[in-house]
Structure formats: C-alpha cells, structure tokens
Amino acid sequence: MTPAEIRAARAAQPRARARDFAESHGIPEAALVAAFTGPEVVAIAADPRRLLPLARELGPALALTRNRSAVQEREGLYGPLSEEVGRLRLRGEGIEMLIDPRHWVHAFAVTEPTAKGAKRSVQVFDAAGEAVHKIHLVADSRSEAFDRLVAELRLAEQVDAVPFAAVAPGPAAGPADWRQMPADLFAARLAAEGQRAPDRLAELPEVRALRPEAMTELLERAATAAVPLEIRGGTTGCLQIFRGQVARILPAGYWINVMDPAYNLHLRTDHLAGVFLTDRAPEGALSVEAYDAAGSLILTVTGGAGWESVVATLSAA
Missing domain, CATH: 3.40.1570.10 (HemS/ChuS/ChuX like domains)
Structure with a gap:
C-alpha cells in the first residue's frame, strides 16, 4: 500500500487498534505511523543512547512493550542507562528494560488530537517495522520535555514512506549450558x-x-x-x-x-x-x-x- 492508500484506509477505520489495522492490511505498523508524517508525526533518531536520556526528562510516563502475545504497560520514571554484554540496561522507578540497540531502527514522536486533549507518544520500531517499545506521556508528564526531545532528535528528512527489511537472526552466542x-x-x-x-x-x-x-x-x-x-x-x-x-x-x-x-x-x-x-x-x-x-x-x-x-x-x- 502507498502512504496515500494507507491514509484512506485508516480514515475508513479510525477506531481500529494500530497493530490490528496494520496486520489486517498486511503492512508493518511503522508504515501506518510513517504515512502520517507531518506536523503531528515526526520522524526522530531511534538510537536509545540518545532517545532514552531525553525520555528521562519527561518525568512520569507509561512504558509499553509488547510482542504478538503479551503486552506490558508500566507507569513510572525512566532512569539511567548502563552497558551490559551486548545490551543496555535501563533502571528507573518502576520502569526497567534490557535493550538491544541494533533493533532500534525507526522512531516517531506522535501527537494525536483527542476529545480529551493531545495524546503524545514516542514509538520505536525495528528494521521490519515491528514495534519495539513505546513511551506514552501521562497526565503528569512534562510536555515541554517532549518538545525538547522532538527538537533534538528530529531527522532532517521527513518522508511518509520508509524502507523496511527483514530482521536477521542474531548471532548464536552465549554459554553452552x-x-x-x-x-x-x-x-x-x-x-x-x-x-x-x-x-x-x-x-x-x-x-x-x-x-x-x-x-x-x-x-x-x-x-x-x-x-x-x-x-x-x-x-x-x-x-x-x-x-x-x-x-x-x-x-x-x-x-x-x-x-x-x-x-x-x-x-x-x-x-x-x-x-x-x-x-x-x-x-x-x-x-x-x-x-x-x-x-x-x-x-x-x-x-x-x-x-x-x-x-x-x-x-x-
């Protein structure tokens, strides 16, 4: 589907969950988000070493990570990053994650107008366009910190279609036991x-x-x-x-x-x-x-x- 076709299909199904909509139309979820690139959807740098320190400035936020079968949503504070073998660890107040930066490939800062006001989020996707992690602002989040995050991470090129590639399996490393x-x-x-x-x-x-x-x-x-x-x-x-x-x-x-x-x-x-x-x-x-x-x-x-x-x-x- 072209970005224009995605926008038209979304207009006909505005209430469908993003992941469900993407699956039903055979597109990556990131393609749906990217199709609306503009004032309310901004492509940003996905590197967690740059993104997550800025997320820490948001104050209270909701961390959402899911796979096809399970969704976790946790309110808390993003914390500092530390290096581990092959991964990063984030420890905050209530929010803890183990991160493989290689899979943080595409990211968008999204502002969605609703009847209750603007709903803001940062959405990260892998090379195939599958969701990796999402940060949702809550009532007590600092909106000015979100604006700073967008300004600092905004990509020079803002397009409504991005390339996707299959994610290759990782190396077969680790202890034998x-x-x-x-x-x-x-x-x-x-x-x-x-x-x-x-x-x-x-x-x-x-x-x-x-x-x-x-x-x-x-x-x-x-x-x-x-x-x-x-x-x-x-x-x-x-x-x-x-x-x-x-x-x-x-x-x-x-x-x-x-x-x-x-x-x-x-x-x-x-x-x-x-x-x-x-x-x-x-x-x-x-x-x-x-x-x-x-x-x-x-x-x-x-x-x-x-x-x-x-x-x-x-x-x-």
Whole structure:
C-alpha cells in the first residue's frame, strides 16, 4: 500500500487498534505511523543512547512493550542507562528494560488530537517495522520535555514512506549450558540455529512441562498470597521487566489480564503453546517460561518469598 492508500484506509477505520489495522492490511505498523508524517508525526533518531536520556526528562510516563502475545504497560520514571554484554540496561522507578540497540531502527514522536486533549507518544520500531517499545506521556508528564526531545532528535528528512527489511537472526552466542542463559537469549540462540526453544526444553528431564492454564493459575495464586513477581516480556530489541506484587487478575475471553493502577499485563492464553517450569541461574531459583507455536518466548515469570508454594502444584502437561 502507498502512504496515500494507507491514509484512506485508516480514515475508513479510525477506531481500529494500530497493530490490528496494520496486520489486517498486511503492512508493518511503522508504515501506518510513517504515512502520517507531518506536523503531528515526526520522524526522530531511534538510537536509545540518545532517545532514552531525553525520555528521562519527561518525568512520569507509561512504558509499553509488547510482542504478538503479551503486552506490558508500566507507569513510572525512566532512569539511567548502563552497558551490559551486548545490551543496555535501563533502571528507573518502576520502569526497567534490557535493550538491544541494533533493533532500534525507526522512531516517531506522535501527537494525536483527542476529545480529551493531545495524546503524545514516542514509538520505536525495528528494521521490519515491528514495534519495539513505546513511551506514552501521562497526565503528569512534562510536555515541554517532549518538545525538547522532538527538537533534538528530529531527522532532517521527513518522508511518509520508509524502507523496511527483514530482521536477521542474531548471532548464536552465549554459554553452552542452557541454565546459564536468560530465557530470551536462549530462545534467540536456538532460533539462529534453526531450532525451537520449547522443543529443546521438552527434551530435558529436569524441566517440567505445564499446561497453558498454569499461567493463569500462577498469576491468581501470586495475587492471593501477595507474592512478589518478576515478569519479563517483550521483543528481541526490548525486554521490559516488572518487579512487584500483582493484585487484580481479570480474564476476558482468551486474555488473562493484570489490571493494577500502575501496571497492566495482557496475555493471550490461546497463544500459549509451550509452558515450562525451569531452573535458570540468571532468573533465580525457579522460573515459568511461556512460548508460542513458533517457539518464540512470550514471557518469563519468577518470584520472591512464597514463589515456590505458588509453582509447586501448577497444572502439569
């Protein structure tokens, strides 16, 4: 579709969610955003080393990271960046992320007029145009900091169509022992080798396969017992990490949702093709890993005091 065709189709479907609209029309989500480049959509530099320090100046904001099967939304403050092997780590107040800068390729500052006033966001996409991370301003965000971010990162060339390319698998690097690899790097390494992480996990006698219902069970049990959780989910370019207790667990069709004041998780239970209880050194004692039918990691959950009681009797496959 040309940018003009995208704009016309969007005018006919203004209420459709951006991701759903893009999928239904066979285009990357970034193509939809780019088609409206102009006063309200500004192409900006995507480099997280430049972008995220400016995001820190926004004050309170909402961090949103999703993959096809799970969405995490967390209100808090963006914090400083630190270098790790092959990645960046951001630690703020409530907002924590592990970032692979190679996948921060396209970015836009978006101002969307609504009946309640302007809705502002920063949206980052990978080379294929898939969303990597989004920053949404909230009521207490500093709008002048958003304006500074746009002014400092604005690209010289502002066009309504940008080139997209397939994302190549990352290098098959890392320790040989699966226990020493975080689940997301383990899945990425096997994918680069043409293998599926859940197939490998299913072969290991020390790994316990669980039924898909186990993800709902662990959220409900953790909420009832006030057990603190660590939930990791996102994409190769950005893994968003939540640490804390969850309280309000709500099912809605094939979704299971955490709907707390400063944290929301939306998980598609119909996408849970492989769920495993593992023991990985990077995540701690025990972790529950969820994979989709393609073998991609959806999310990983670990817990603090009381966690072993939560997972002890989860439904086995």
